[in-house]
Every structure is written in C-alpha cells, then in structure tokens.
Amino acid sequence: MTTLTKQTLSHLDWLEAEAIHIMREVAGQCANPVLLFSGGKDSICMLRIAEKAFRPGRFPFPLMHIDTGHNYQEVVEFRDKRAAELGERLIVRSVEDSMKRGTVVLKHEGESRNKHQSVTLLEAIEEFGFDCCIGGARRDEEKARAKERIMSFRDEFGQWDPKNQRPELWNLYNARAHKGENIRAFPISNWTEMDVWQYIEREGLELPSIYFAHTRPVVMRQGAIVPVNVPLVSGELTNLPKAGEEIIDLQVRFRTVGDISCTAPVESDADTVEKIVLETATTTITERGATRLDDQTSEASMEQRKKEGYF
Amino acid sequence: MSAPEKIEDHGLLRFLTCGSVDDGKSTLIGRLLFDTKTILADTLSAIERTSQKRGMEAVDLSLLTDGLQAEREQGITIDVAYRYFSTGTRKYIIADAPGHEQYTRNMVTAASTANLAIILVDARKGVLTQTRRHSYLAHLVNIPHLLVAVNKMDLVNYDQAVFEKIKADYLAFAAQLGIEDVRFIPLSALNGDMVVDRGEALSWYKGPTLLEILEAAPGAHSEQAEAFRFPVQFVCRPQDSANPELHDYRGFMGRVESGELAVGEAVTVLPSGRETRVKDIQIGGQSIPAAVSEQSVTLLLEDEIDISRGDMIVRSAAQPQVVKQIDTTVCWLAETPLDRARTYLIRHTTREVKAKVASIDYRVDVNTLEQQATDKLQMNDIARVSFKLAQPLFIDPYSQNRATGAFIVIDESTNNTIGAGMIG
Numbered sequence: 020m021t022t023l024t025k026q027t028l029s030h031l032d033w034l035e036a037e038a039i040h041i042m043r044e045v046a047g048q049c050a051n052p053v054l055l056f057s058g059g060k061d062s063i064c065m066l067r068i069a070e071k072a073f074r075p076g077r078f079p080f081p082l083m084h085i086d087t088g089h090n091y092q093e094v095v096e097f098r099d100k101r102a103a104e105l106g107e108r109l110i111v112r113s114v115e116d117s118m119k120r121g122t123v124v125l126k127h128e129g130e131s132r133n134k135h136q137s138v139t140l141l142e143a144i145e146e147f148g149f150d151c152c153i154g155g156a157r158r159d160e161e162k163a164r165a166k167e168r169i170m171s172f173r174d175e176f177g178q179w180d181p182k183n184q185r186p187e188l189w190n191l192y193n194a195r196a197h198k199g200e201n202i203r204a205f206p207i208s209n210w211t212e213m214d215v216w217q218y219i220e221r222e223g224l225e226l227p228s229i230y231f232a233h234t235r236p237v238v239m240r241q242g243a244i245v246p247v248n249v250p251l252v253s254g255e256l257t258n259l260p261k262a263g264e265e266i267i268d269l270q271v272r273f274r275t276v277g278d279i280s281c282t283a284p285v286e287s288d289a290d291t292v293e294k295i296v297l298e299t300a301t302t303t304i305t306e307r308g309a310t311r312l313d314d315q316t317s318e319a320s321m322e323q324r325k326k327e328g329y330f
Numbered sequence: 331m332s333a334p335e336k337i338e339d340h341g342l343l344r345f346l347t348c349g350s351v352d353d354g355k356s357t358l359i360g361r362l363l364f365d366t367k368t369i370l371a372d373t374l375s376a377i378e379r380t381s382q383k384r385g386m387e388a389v390d391l392s393l394l395t396d397g398l399q400a401e402r403e404q405g406i407t408i409d410v411a412y413r414y415f416s417t418g419t420r421k422y423i424i425a426d427a428p429g430h431e432q433y434t435r436n437m438v439t440a441a442s443t444a445n446l447a448i449i450l451v452d453a454r455k456g457v458l459t460q461t462r463r464h465s466y467l468a469h470l471v472n473i474p475h476l477l478v479a480v481n482k483m484d485l486v487n488y489d490q491a492v493f494e495k496i497k498a499d500y501l502a503f504a505a506q507l508g509i510e511d512v513r514f515i516p517l518s519a520l521n522g523d524m525v526v527d528r529g530e531a532l533s534w535y536k537g538p539t540l541l542e543i544l545e546a547a548p549g550a551h552s553e554q555a556e557a558f559r560f561p562v563q564f565v566c567r568p569q570d571s572a573n574p575e576l577h578d579y580r581g582f583m584g585r586v587e588s589g590e591l592a593v594g595e596a597v598t599v600l601p602s603g604r605e606t607r608v609k610d611i612q613i614g615g616q617s618i619p620a621a622v623s624e625q626s627v628t629l630l631l632e633d634e635i636d637i638s639r640g641d642m643i644v645r646s647a648a649q650p651q652v653v654k655q656i657d658t659t660v661c662w663l664a665e666t667p668l669d670r671a672r673t674y675l676i677r678h679t680t681r682e683v684k685a686k687v688a689s690i691d692y693r694v695d696v697n698t699l700e701q702q703a704t705d706k707l708q709m710n711d712i713a714r715v716s717f718k719l720a721q722p723l724f725i726d727p728y729s730q731n732r733a734t735g736a737f738i739v740i741d742e743s744t745n746n747t748i749g750a751g752m753i754g
Binding site for chain 1 (some may be wrong): 332339340341354392409410411412413414416420423435436438439442443460548549563564566567568571573576579581583584609613614616622623624625626639663677678680732733738742745746747750
C-alpha cells in the first residue's frame with residue numbers, strides 16, 4: 020500500500036464539492052425544487068454552497084421556511100435579511116395557518132410544534148407542486164439519519180419508508196419521482212457538526228446572534244437548561260416558567276436552533292466562531308443529546324417523525 | 331481546555347467494513363469511534379444502560395452502531411449505515427455494510443464509494459466462504475486497497491501462528507482473484523489491541539496499527555494520472571441579469587470526475603465532437619487557474635457551442651470511447667427480476683439512455699465464484715450482461731475510471747434503481 024502522494028482536496032473542499040454536485044443534480048433532474056432555509060447554521064452553509072454552485076446565475080429554486088410561529092426572533096430576522104441580501108425568493112408557510120385550517124391540532128397549548136411542521140411542509144409541497152425539497156439534515160445528527168439516502172424518496176403522503184429506499188451507488192443519484200411523490204435531497208449528509216463549524220469559520224459566514232454566548236434567563240428542568248420568557252416576533256413572551264421554578268441568568272449559546280419549546284442552549288462562554296470550533300472539538304455531549312428535547316421522547320422518535328413526513 | 335495544534339489536512343478517506351455480526355464488525359467500529367474520542371458522554375451512557383439491561387458486564391461497543399427500530403426488532407442490520415470520525419489530520423466516512431449473503435447488493439452499494447475495505451476474519455474460524463465473497467465483491471467494485479483484519483486474537487491467545495496461517499490461506503485465494511494490494515493486521519476489537527492503541531498482547535506484530543494504516547492510505551481512488559472527464563450537470567445562462575456583462579455568459583457546471591484541467595487547454599465536447607479551448611474556470615463566479623479531480627466547478631469556453639446536461643467535456647488529446655453497446659458486470663438490486671423483454675433506463679454520469687439486454691453470458695456464484703449459465707437475474711445476482719443502447723455513451727473501462735465506467739439501471743415505471751453496472 021502506497022502512502023499519500025497525489026494531491027487531494029482538503030476535507031472541507033471535498034465536502035463542499037460533493038454538496039455542490041448534489042445541488043446541481045437536483046437542479047438538473049428536478050423540475051420544481053425548493054431549498055428549505057430556516058436561518059439555522061446548517062441551512063446557512065447550504066446557502067453558501069448554493070452560491071458556489073450557481074453564481075453568477077440565480078438559484079434555480081426558491082427558499083422556503085416552515086415557521087412554527089415559535090421561532091427565535093433573532094433567527095427569523097436573520098432569515099429575512101439573508102434572503103434579501105442574496106436577492107432570492109423566500110416563501111414562508113406557517114404552522115399557525117395550518118392550525119387555523121384545522122389540519123394541525125395541538126394536544127395542549129404548550130405542545131411543541133416542531134413535529135407539526137411536517138403537516139405544513141406537505142401542504143406547502145402540494146400548494147407549489149414542489150418535486151424536491153433540499154434540506155440541511157446530516158447523517159451524524161441522529162441514528163435514524165445514519166441510513167438516510169442523499170436523495171430520499173417520499174410517497175404521496177410524504178412518508179419515508181426505510182425499507183423501501185433506492186440504493187445509491189457511486190455518485191449516481193436517482194431523483195426521479197412521479198407526480199405527487201417527492202424527493203428530499205440532503206447535500207450535507209456527510210458533514211458532522213464539526214465540519215459545519217469549520218466551514219462557517221473558513222467561509223466567514225454570518226450567523227444569528229443566539230449561536231454565540233449571551234446571557235439570558237433560564238430555568239433548570241429535568242437536567243436541561245430551558246430558556247424562559249422568550250419574546251416572540253409578535254413581542255409576546257413564550258416559555259413562561261412553571262410555578263416554583265427559579266429563574267437564573269446564565270451565559271449560554273445554542274448549538275441548534277428550532278422551535279423555542281424544544282431547543283435548549285448549553286452553558287458556554289464561546290462568543291466567536293473560533294471559540295465554538297474549539298469547544299466543539301472538546302465537547303462531551305452530542306448536539307441533539309444536549310439540546311433537542313424532542314429527540315429524547317423515545318429512542319426511535321426521529322425515525323417515527325420521518326415516517327410521518329418530517330425531514 | 332487546550333487548543334488543538336494546527337495540523338496538516340490529509341483530506342478524507344472513505345472506507346468500508348465487511349463482515350457479519352459474529353466477526354465483531356460492530357465492535358470494531360465502536361472501538362474506532364470510542365478510541366478516537368468520537369463517542370460523546372450521553373451516547374456512552376445510553377449504551378451503558380442498554381448493556382446493563384441486557385445483562386452484560388462490560389459496555390457493548392457494538393450497540394453504538396445499532397440502527398433503526400425496524401432493525402433492532404429483528405436483531406439484524408438490513409441497510410448500509412454511514413459513520414463519521416476524525417483524527418484531526420483526517421476525516422473518515424465508514425460505510426457499514428451488513429455481511430449476510432442476502433445483502434450482496436448492500437455491500438456493492440457501500441463499496442462503490444470506498445477507497446479501502448476492511449475485511450474482518452474471526453481468528454478462530456479463519457478464511458470462510460463469506461471472506462471470499464466479501465473479497466470478491468470488494469475486488470469487483472475495484473476498491474484499490476484491501477485490509478484483512480484478523481479479529482478476536484484474544485480468543486486464540488494472541489497466537490502468531492494462527493495469524494500467519496490465516497494470512498497464507500487468504501493470499502492463496504487472493505492470487506486466484508487477482509487481488510494485489512492487500513495487507514494483514516491482527517487485532518482484538520473487544521480489548522482494543524492494535525486498533526488505535528497497540529496494547530501489550532500483540533508485541534510480536536511489528537506493523538502499524540489499524541488507525542495508522544488508515545491515516546496513511548491514499549484518499550484518491552487512483553494513484554495514476556487519469557484522463558480529464560467532465561460530465562455537464564447544468565448550464566448557467568443568466569441572460570436576465572441586471573449586469574449586462576453577463577448577457578453572453580454560458581457556464582457549464584459539473585464535477586471533475588477524473589483528471590485535471592487548466593485554463594487555455596484544448597477540449598472536445600461530446601457528442602458533437604466540437605473542439606474549443608477553456609476560457610475560464612470558476613467556482614461561484616470567481617476564477618481559478620485550474621481544476622483538480624473531484625472539484626465542482628464551472629467551465630467557460632472560447633467558442634459558442636450548444637452544450638446541455640448529459641454532454642461531456644474532455645481533453646481533446648485523451649477521449650473516451652463513444653459506444654452504443656456495452657459489455658458489463660451487473661449487480662441486480664431489485665426484488666423484481668430482470669426482464670429481457672423490457673426497455674430500461676441506464677444512467678451513466680449525467681446522461682440517461684434507453685437500453686435493452688442484448689445477452690446474459692453467465693451469473694457468478696458469489697460463494698464458489700463459479701460461472702453459471704442463466705437467462706434471468708434475481709436480486710443480489712452478479713452477472714455478465716451486454717446492453718444495446720438507444721443513444722451513445724462516453725465510456726472508459728471501469729477498471730481505469732470508476733466515474734465513466736459505472737452506471738445504474740432504472741425502471742421507468744417505478745423510477746426505482748434496480749441494477750448497478752460496471753463496464754468492461
């Protein structure tokens with residue numbers, strides 16, 4: 020066995036090139052794709068990849084966000100600003116509209132709206148006739164994602180059947196779908212949390228401020244740090260503390276951002292990307308383990324949600 | 331918290347692990363992830379709980395690669411899983427393929443993107459039928475580097491003679507297959523000997539540890555200079571741009587599947603055969619002087635030539651073959667058998683053509699490697715098949731170029747990927 024001789028791409032260059040290739044395959048194979056953009060760090064990387072893939076042309080797809088109505092204000096503002104800077108079309112569809120239509124019914128008012136995004140997403144897919152949704156999910160996030168395809172096939176009901184996925188060989192992706200069926204494409208499948216942060220550092224990408232260490236009121240609930248009294252875009256406060264809970268001001272940052280009711284921050288003093296890269300290199304807790312309250316419900320909860328049409 | 335040193339980036343290595351549960355494959359992957367500190371505390375405590383629940387004394391590292399609920403219920407792995415770890419100098423992607431005979435298609439899938447295969451052998455059992463099957467498939471898919479890991483050395487008292495015997499047995503049949511680049515390593519995934527750390531028990535083995543071998547393995551698929559191949563994925567024509575300079579912009583977007591290209595070089599566009607020169611190479615609208623293998627770029631050409639998705643740009647001096655019939659080795663992936671009467675779609679690079687079976691020469695028994703006459707293909711079959719094509723493809727033999735030698739077969743009625751093929 021020979022040792023390293025031939026010049027190869029650095030791991031970030033390779034991951035970027037693969038992601039560009041996947042996005043261009045979507046553009047080449049699908050008639051009406053859409054890129055899901057939440058304002059979170061993974062989808063921010065996706066926008067940079069789309070720029071590298073398609074500039075100086077426009078993106079061959081609009082951006083879309085499924086807004087639960089319980090998103091951090093900073094992230095929503097960032098989402099709108101970034102889409103405007105890029106000059107690309109942003110579609111926002113809201114879980115609250117699905118609730119008004121009666122297609123989403125919460126078990127109780129405080130129930131996390133995260134899983135209900137699936138309903139609104141499927142409604143939006145139907146409304147616009149999208150044949151492919153490009154998402155920023157990664158295989159390292161969760162074990163139900165470890166076996167996910169780059170081009171994941173969903174039936175007419177948006178369902179993911181892990182036993183009925185197309186084999187993916189070499190870099191020959193099959194994004195064909197009949198009318199009503201849907202492909203979910205994941206260009207950064209092979210990235211880890213560390214790769215994402217290293218890419219953000221290398222590209223100098225701007226992020227919503229809540230990714231960086233800041234002080235906010237929280238309570239400790241079942242071992243997790245739960246942010247409280249969080250202002251919504253409307254100005255209304257959400258995540259009110261329960262009776263008897265002690266509010267403390269803690270220096271925290273978010274490793275993932277999503278619906279306020281199910282995203283918890285970690286204690287941190289990392290206030291720059293460089294410090295976050297360092298912290299990520301030495302952390303002892305997984306990204307979702309630390310911060311996603313929804314994944315802990317059952318060992319298979321991500322798998323279950325994906326079967327129901329979730330990303 | 332100490333800052334990690336800035337170290338050289340050795341890029342990325344994709345490798346495949348093959349073996350059955352009994353070989354300790356999951357334990358080996360668990361060991362690699364654990365000893366490279368990829369496993370974080372919450373994951374570890376989850377598998378500690380499960381290990382205790384199942385009445386085990388030590389933490390069962392194989393639980394780290396436990397997959398879907400559907401699989402856990404059946405207690406078997408049914409699909410390829412991808413795992414990641416990094417050493418600081420290099421990032422690794424492991425394709426974890428189930429080893430059972432019924433899953434030939436999964437192993438071929440996992441192998442298609444790997445540049446190195448670890449073939450696990452149980453030290454107590456030696457070279458088995460499945461070892462031959464895994465080696466044959468790894469060789470068939472042209473994985474350039476094979477590593478035979480003789481695992482469970484702890485159960486044979488770390489006996490060097492056992493290791494040497496397995497090595498000799500393996501080399502004897504590897505020679506029949508034409509496998510040249512193969513290495514051997516004794517290890518105990520359970521105890522961690524020779525995986526990341528050397529341990530004490532295998533002091534007679536002087537070679538590198540498993541991780542040292544991975545760190546030094548070439549990341550590129552081929553060490554030889556390959557011909558430049560650029561299948562066009564997408565054409566960028568921003569005519570409606572506010573910037574008048576872009577009105578004549580025609581960018582041909584794709585990935586350099588092999589070889590290199592610099593601005594100014596003479597290229598030929600297939601199928602038209604038109605020649606021109608490279609005016610510019612860009613990423614995201616920014617010019618770069620040259621493009622290397624696996625890089626996704628945009629090419630701008632001197633002359634205005636009609637080019638669309640499915641065309642291929644190549645260096646004029648080294649062109650692929652343009653053919654309307656291909657002789658191939660196919661792995662059948664679908665539960666529905668191949669139907670000789672039907673027309674299928676072949677996807678090769680970014681090109682799709684209609685195809686019909688011209689002949690099936692024989693199928694290969696993956697256990698005995700015996701060639702058997704057949705006129706149909708079932709799931710997991712490997713066979714020699716010739717196809718007639720409605721339009722030409724631009725090909726190289728798979729042994730020379732993975733990207734222009736590989737294709738998939740698609741069933742247009744279901745859109746499923748039903749076969750995988752290698753030309754030549």
